[in-house]
Amino acid sequence: MKYVRPLSLFHDLMKTSAINQGRLLGLDVGDKYVGLAVSDPLNKIASPLSVLLRKKSNIELMATDFQSLISELSLGGFIVGYPFDRQRSAPDAVRVKLFVDDLCRTGKLEGLKFTYWDECFTSKNVELLVKPLNLHPVHAKSITDKFAAVGILQGYLDYVNKKMKLESAE
DSSP: OEEOOHHHHHHHHHHSOTTTOOEEEEEEEOSSEEEEEEEOTTSOOEEEEEEEEOOGGGHHHHHHHHHHHHHHHTEEEEEEEEOTTSOTTSHHHHHHHHHHHHHHHHOTTTTOEEEEEEOTTHHHHHHHHHGGGOOOHHHHHHHHHHHHHHHHHHHHHHHHHHHHHHHHHO
């Protein structure tokens, strides 16, 4: 996996033909789970996908799961939620960075590009929306993780699509 700047990732995707253009996968990395969201083929809309169990001992299995998703969904890159509003040494920031480093070390995702995107309160916002539904805690957590990933990915898509529109208008 290779880090690229947010706009660079999107520009690279747009350079490929419409048929080969990859979709994006949003990741909300938590202590126990990683929420996943996927973009539509035009990279305009994010939708919830699933939640993966996160353990230090299953990083190889997770990398294999990501390999499967890459081929099944024609993924062109990952958008990883990162807490930019906090100090880089904060536990949340360290957790995300270690997760990405562990994924990179597996060697299973070579050639895949990723970027970080601000996850500013995505989980908290979803929790506030889900709380009145009085769901079982396990279901509520799963929904929260998936939709936090949607918030991360949709925020990125909105930003880059707006930037692309402005660039084409100039």
